[in-house]
Amino acid sequence: MSENRKIARDIIDAIGGEENISSVAHCATRLRIMVNDKDKIDQDKVEQIDKVKGAFFNSGQYQVILGTGTVNKVYEEVEKLGIDGSSKSEQSKEAGKSGNFFQRAIRSLGDVFVPIIPVLVATGLFMGLRGLVLQEQILALFGLTPADISDNFILFTEILTDTAFIFLPALIAWSAFRVFGGTPIIGLVLGLMLVSPSLPNAWGVAGGGVDPLYFLGFIPVVGYQGSVLPAFFAGILGAKLERTIRKRVPDALDLIVTPFLTLLLMITVSLFIIGPIFHVVEDWILEGTLAVLGLPLGLGGLLIGLLHQIIVVTGVHHIFNLLEIQLLESFGENRFNAIITASIAAQGGAALAVGLKTKSKKLKALALPSSLSAFLGITEPAIFGVNLRYVKPFFMGIIGGAVGGFFASIFNLAGTGMAITVIPGTLLYLNGQILLYLLVNIIAIGVAFSLTWMFGYSDKNKLPESE
Known part of the structure; x- marks a missing residue:
């Protein structure tokens, strides 16, 4: 039996077997399962399954965090095991009665935008690449100046960067x-x-x-x-x-x-x-x-950096897709990206501190990969698997995000795209901003790591299930 099939089988068994599953769908990082009876779910057993970074109920769905790439492979194995998959449309109808009106509206917004985000990511990378190759310093390495760039080449880059927004x-x-x-x-x-x-x-x-x-x-x-x-x-x-x-x-x-x-x-x-x-x-x-964003003295960045990951926990963070698209469409740059990147990096810094400080092998095995996942832009494993479970690391991460967001605002950092952050997000800052971008992330990670190490975690408070 393949590793992913075993994970799929273990998840099915832990949530009460095939008869307890109404339908299964997935997003970029989570397996989204509609169950018939919540009481049949063995939460501890689910969280002990290999590659599972956390699991919880949200928007009427039982969501199992597996991470980018892994979730697609496990979902395929779930379908092969005879579990009916469902489209986001079908699951939205099933979950539609859960949550208040605002939560349902934001969930629908997310369901619409998630499939088109990869195209917008690619467009942002094209923008960053164009900004890099058209820099005078880069052109000078090849003995060229901006005047030497042909109109046809500029037209080609415009096709890459403008089509998705048109x-x-x-x-x-x-x-x-x-x-x-x-x-x-x-x-x-x-x-x-x-x-x-x-x-x-x-x-x-x-x-x-x-x-x-x-x-x-x-x-x-x-x-x-x-x-x-x-x-x-x-x-x-x-x-x-x-x-x-x-x-x-x-x-x-x-x-x-x-x-x-x-x-x-x-x-x-x-x-x-x-x-x-x-x-x-x-x-x-x-x-x-x-x-x-324009609040004086970096207050806008501090406020957004402080609140962003709290909003992620509530599940209504897809509203930011709309804001980022509008910024890119109107100005060709996205000041939101650097700020939320700081808040994401900070949660990774907090999880990293837990992973390095704890003597529990199981907690290390959970916290260290979760911090890496956050540094790649996916915070759910760090938040739900580590930081929120111990509470204080999450709040230390929030403080780190606020400080990082403050400096991102002070430096007027603006990405050329959206939807990728932290390490992959460096590709959006190749137009002369890369050093400041790295500095902001290091500050956010450093503050969250230091506060978590000093005040946010001790093995005295280690949860029994982490043994």
Whole structure:
């Protein structure tokens, strides 16, 4: 039996067997399981399984933290063992009654954005790479100057860095249709309509060189290149409209009538109602974000660095995806990234202190890999497996994140992309910021490590299950 199959088998047995599992899905780091009876779960047994970094209930799902890469392989083995997998859409419906309205809304936002984040990560890396190769110092190594770079090469780099944001509404509408039970290809076409070249270009309008179209003399109509909320809500409403139409249309006419009416009605509503309204909402959110980031004396970075990992614990941190996309789309840089990187690195520093200070071999085996995972940008193993279990290390990590965020704000650090942090995040700061970026992370890790070592952990408080 392969290692991953054994892990899958052990997880199934520890949560009460196949008969206690309703469905299984996964995200970037967690196996998300809908169970029939919570009381049948053996929590201690789950946490003792090899490669399991923690497990807990959130949003109506039992979530087992396995980490990037491992979760995909274990999920495949779970399916091979005969457990029914489910889409995020199906699990969202099952878990939909749990949590308050705000938590459900943020969960839906996350379900829509998670599948498109890899594309935005790649775009950010392309931006960082372009910033690196176009630096005068780098060009000078090859005897070149910026004037020597051909227009064709610049065009090639623009294709790499601009495409995802130009067609972002299409990606979001596609994902929203998928999550809310519509036909994804209809959502894709609806999103493409929102960025049709027949419409005034959004960036041209914002720059003042292009005028919007006005219907009825007061409704502005533009393309929505780089916008998030218009496509998000158009996707939700469109998916629900498609399902409603499909229920009422005879099967013989479904192929023709359903997509026709869905696209006709939705593009009309999107251009004349949803788009103008939520474009204004986006502006308000962006202004609010900039106001926090712009607080004097580094207070914005301190506040965000302090709160970020607390928000991660609540499970509503996907709201930051929206903020980061808006920053990148509007300014081509992301000041949020360096600040939250500090908070992530700090949790890794706290877990590292626990791992080096404890004499328990099992706790070392959990804490040290968890700290490495945090330094690679994934904090769930460190938070749920170590820091929150002992409480004080988590709060020491929060203090370290606040201090690191403060310095990130003071230094005006801004990444060229999003969704990668700490060590992988260095690729977003190759445009002359790399040394300050490393300094901020070292400060955050150092503060959290020192405080945890001195005040945050002692083997006197070691939990029995870590023996």
